[in-house]
Amino acid sequence: MTLPKHLHDKVEKYSKKYKITDKEKAETARRVEEKYEKAKISPGEAIGIITAESFGEPSTQLTLDVFHFAGVSEMQVTVGLPRLIEIFDARKRPSTPRMELKLKAKYSKTTDMVREIAMKIKETKLGDVAQEITINVAKANIEIVLDKKKLRELDIKPKAVFDKIVTEMKSLEVKGGDESIIIKPKEKDLLLSEIYKLKEKAKQIHVRGLEGVTHVLPVKDENGYTILCAGSNLEQALELEEVEKETIMTNDIFEVSKIFGIEGAREAIIREATKVLKDQGISIDVRHIMLLVDVMTMTGNIKGITRTGITGEKESVIARATFETPIKHLINASLIGERDDLNSVVENVILNQPVPLGTGLPGLIAKTADMEKDE
Amino acid sequence: MTDIFLNERYIGTTESAKDLIKQVRAERRKGVLPAELNFHHDQEYDEMFFDTTRGRARRPLIVVENGKSKLTEQHIQELKNGTIKWEKLVKDGVIEYIDAAEEENCYTSLSEEELTKEHTHLEISPLAMLGLCSSLVPFSNFCASSKLIRGSKMLKQSIGIYAANFLLRMDTDVNVLHYPQKPLTKTFMDEIFESDKHPAGQNIVIALMSYEGYNMEDAIVINKGSVERGFARSSFFKPFNAEELRYQGGLVDEVCIPDKEVKGFRTEKDYRLLEEDGIVYTGAKVKDEDVIIGKVSPPRFLGEFEEFNIATNVKRESSISLTRGEYGIVDMTLLTENEEGNRLVQLRLRQPRILEVGDKFASRHGQKGVVSLLVPPQDMPFSASGIVPDLIFSPHSIPSRMTISHLIEIVAGKTGALKGEYIDGTTFDSVSEKEIRKMLKEEGFRDNGTETFYSGITGKQYHAKIYVGNMYYLKLKHMVANKLHARATGKIQLLTRQPIEGRSQGGGLRLGEMEKDCFVAHGASMLLKERFDSDKTLLYVCEECGMIAVYDSYKHKEYCTKCGSNVKVSLIEVAYAFKLLIDELKSLCIYPKLLLGRKY
Numbered sequence: 001m002t003l004p005k006h007l008h009d010k011v012e013k014y015s016k017k018y019k020i021t022d023k024e025k026a027e028t029a030r031r032v033e034e035k036y037e038k039a040k041i042s043p044g045e046a047i048g049i050i051t052a053e054s055f056g057e058p059s060t061q062l063t064l065d066v067f068h069f070a071g072v073s074e075m076q077v078t079v080g081l082p083r084l085i086e087i088f089d090a091r092k093r094p095s096t097p098r099m100e101l102k103l104k105a106k107y108s109k110t111t112d113m114v115r116e117i118a119m120k121i122k123e124t125k126l127g128d129v130a131q132e133i134t135i136n137v138a139k140a141n142i143e144i145v146l147d148k149k150k151l152r153e154l155d156i157k158p159k160a161v162f163d164k165i166v167t168e169m170k171s172l173e174v175k176g177g178d179e180s181i182i183i184k185p186k187e188k189d190l191l192l193s194e195i196y197k198l199k200e201k202a203k204q205i206h207v208r209g210l211e212g213v214t215h216v217l218p219v220k221d222e223n224g225y226t227i228l229c230a231g232s233n234l235e236q237a238l239e240l241e242e243v244e245k246e247t248i249m250t251n252d253i254f255e256v257s258k259i260f261g262i263e264g265a266r267e268a269i270i271r272e273a274t275k276v277l278k279d280q281g282i283s284i285d286v287r288h289i290m291l292l293v294d295v296m297t298m299t300g301n302i303k304g305i306t307r308t309g310i311t312g313e314k315e316s317v318i319a320r321a322t323f324e325t326p327i328k329h330l331i332n333a334s335l336i337g338e339r340d341d342l343n344s345v346v347e348n349v350i351l352n353q354p355v356p357l358g359t360g361l362p363g364l365i366a367k368t369a370d371m372e373k374d375e
Numbered sequence: 376m377t378d379i380f381l382n383e384r385y386i387g388t389t390e391s392a393k394d395l396i397k398q399v400r401a402e403r404r405k406g407v408l409p410a411e412l413n414f415h416h417d418q419e420y421d422e423m424f425f426d427t428t429r430g431r432a433r434r435p436l437i438v439v440e441n442g443k444s445k446l447t448e449q450h451i452q453e454l455k456n457g458t459i460k461w462e463k464l465v466k467d468g469v470i471e472y473i474d475a476a477e478e479e480n481c482y483t484s485l486s487e488e489e490l491t492k493e494h495t496h497l498e499i500s501p502l503a504m505l506g507l508c509s510s511l512v513p514f515s516n517f518c519a520s521s522k523l524i525r526g527s528k529m530l531k532q533s534i535g536i537y538a539a540n541f542l543l544r545m546d547t548d549v550n551v552l553h554y555p556q557k558p559l560t561k562t563f564m565d566e567i568f569e570s571d572k573h574p575a576g577q578n579i580v581i582a583l584m585s586y587e588g589y590n591m592e593d594a595i596v597i598n599k600g601s602v603e604r605g606f607a608r609s610s611f612f613k614p615f616n617a618e619e620l621r622y623q624g625g626l627v628d629e630v631c632i633p634d635k636e637v638k639g640f641r642t643e644k645d646y647r648l649l650e651e652d653g654i655v656y657t658g659a660k661v662k663d664e665d666v667i668i669g670k671v672s673p674p675r676f677l678g679e680f681e682e683f684n685i686a687t688n689v690k691r692e693s694s695i696s697l698t699r700g701e702y703g704i705v706d707m708t709l710l711t712e713n714e715e716g717n718r719l720v721q722l723r724l725r726q727p728r729i730l731e732v733g734d735k736f737a738s739r740h741g742q743k744g745v746v747s748l749l750v751p752p753q754d755m756p757f758s759a760s761g762i763v764p765d766l767i768f769s770p771h772s773i774p775s776r777m778t779i780s781h782l783i784e785i786v787a788g789k790t791g792a793l794k795g796e797y798i799d800g801t802t803f804d805s806v807s808e809k810e811i812r813k814m815l816k817e818e819g820f821r822d823n824g825t826e827t828f829y830s831g832i833t834g835k836q837y838h839a840k841i842y843v844g845n846m847y848y849l850k851l852k853h854m855v856a857n858k859l860h861a862r863a864t865g866k867i868q869l870l871t872r873q874p875i876e877g878r879s880q881g882g883g884l885r886l887g888e889m890e891k892d893c894f895v896a897h898g899a900s901m902l903l904k905e906r907f908d909s910d911k912t913l914l915y916v917c918e919e920c921g922m923i924a925v926y927d928s929y930k931h932k933e934y935c936t937k938c939g940s941n942v943k944v945s946l947i948e949v950a951y952a953f954k955l956l957i958d959e960l961k962s963l964c965i966y967p968k969l970l971l972g973r974k975y
Contacts, residue, residue: 045898046895046898049892049895049896050896052892053892053896327963330960330963330965331963334960334965334966339970345895349903349907350952350953350956351949351953352908352910352948352950352953353949354900354901354903355895355900355904356900357895358895358898358899358900359898359899359900360898360900360904361898361900371973
């Protein structure tokens, strides 16, 4: 019996359920085994190229309708081929980071409640709540006038803003009350241009919300409210009380990798790639995607399919040189005296030798008379 | 203050731009200022441009004043009677030519009913938006725009009679259709364009049905009987020419039957068709490598050579002949002189082209297809009244492309053929579907254009009624005879030793990168190797240093230029391109050492 345990257990379970005889059970097991053996990929099957073709062929159709994304929501999301390229190139940040936060039931009773939470999640900077930020040239300080209406709207206490500035700008003197805050550099004789830089920096002070989340959009569905965020910050999202932590989704793969490790990242890439293809109405067997993602993540780090990623790490010099920047690869190889054992496809095509796949894989293990003589 | 420019040149300013425009417009309409003058006021920058230069695209529009068209019933009546001409309307300021810039200041109405006080111009007809070729498509307001574009593009590729004097001309690679016809469904443009003077297609009976699966994927099935009756026959003309060039030292080429002494003499047989003057006779059937113009040239190098060689005056053969696979009939010969005063022999070859499997056809609605089968007339389906279609078109080509005009043309053509009159299919202004239905019914046919059909093979009646009618079909200039190509062995490139490219030179068909991937994906490793064997070579490799060794054919011994003859030198089989790669690496100062191992 070579069946894996879970299949074996299933046979046992169903034979009990449908009360079949032992003979029938044995026959079932035999047939399951037969199917199982058939489903195995035979040695020498070019799975990599089949995967590449499975992606390559439908993606030629993909290109046509990339930029015609008519979104109902206000959020623009990269889809189609650009997104697919982004995923497989393993870019550090997606061009449109996005996060979905599902609210717990007790926090999503009324729309006002949800809106309040959404505003809390959205990143608020000092520049957003200040009515004006001016430089007083004579006194060499910066005066910040807070927008009371905005603050009330966002439900932020002026005190909180003040405290934030104090913690963020440690090297500065911060004075002031509810309406205006005055920042003064501790050092005297600062150049005006430096004060100006300081002003720009002050504008960017993070007051509240998740860093990087520029837009929020609460969406209602049958299970309650979900907040769609443009911008992603998984680390801070996990600390939110109101959010169901198990269902947080982000399209930033590196963030997932940082927090949940490489296995999480693997799942995230599979999910993202499948989503893109599904949106475009293209069906690719998930095993192709899994193979690709396994190759990308097998070292423990996410590596893109680029010349700096996994393609650049191919063993064969010729294979690397065939892909991109051939001279660089050849010269570097010659500097350390690299050896190419001609084990994969391209090298053998270049040399016009049979490729070690399919019919070209099996070899003959035998000693001929003259071989014995040689020894 | 408005700046004024005349023909892109600054000429002055005005305080009252509006009055100026009014005045200029009135004077142009009166004929005081030339009709070629156009002007335009850029309100954003407050600049006025007057233009009288050539090269501007202009179009005529009817002038509207106070919400009323200046073109009256009386004008139209007079135009019909021929008492006045177009020029008079322009002169009288009824019609104005507007250029692209002036159009920006105009408010043009599409129809007279929609005219308001603000309108400045009225479109003569909404048809003006279409170009020449798209106006030739009948019922094109019932056609998807993308297909209309394709349809008019293919009209340009159709073969017909391109010029009435084609028999006297020496054009390169032209086609002429035999028995061309006027279309049964016409548009207004057919009259203007005088398309009956250079027609481009034929009216045929077309049935919308499948035939044994031979019309899948836009393929079309054709009645062999129609072909034998002359449907879509054409001639292909190809010119050849030979010039008697003059060389240094007063030497000249000579058109003649080459002597046997001439260098590069072919066989006697190749010259058999030449007449005394060295030119093949008109009407000769020539093929393959037959010489059509015999020519000899003086030797290529003259000089010191002469003193030693007795046979100095041996001339070179430089005849014009057909390449392999070509055939045809010599249609016309022409003896003339060119600009340099050299004698010029021109010769035109005619190839009769009978419709064959692989030729491309199209209707005027962007519905193109390739002939996939010629069916003997007895096997063609036939209608209850005995009509056998010339062409069977797949109904699957219709729904996704939404070329309704194609369907309408079929019934329109049918009514036209039955009534013996041309049907007007002018865009926006055609005979309505209702009228066509009425006319068909009057003729005793089903008004939806379908008919009872019988299978030509079994004789049984089809369950479905078949949509059948007449249609104007175009033979396009892409014919298999021009494209068919195959090669086993042949010429190779000097550098790479791989087969050369291109049909005209008998080149190979490239097995590209993606095709290679397919072989690999199938695991057909050995087949792939065989495909790439076109440039395989045997190389001697020194096993000591791993570099390419030399074989001395005098001594029958191989040796390494670096390690001498006392090393083991083995023979390997690789692609010649790989040898080139090794050489290139060497030139980069990289030492590509080959380590040989056993194959098995």
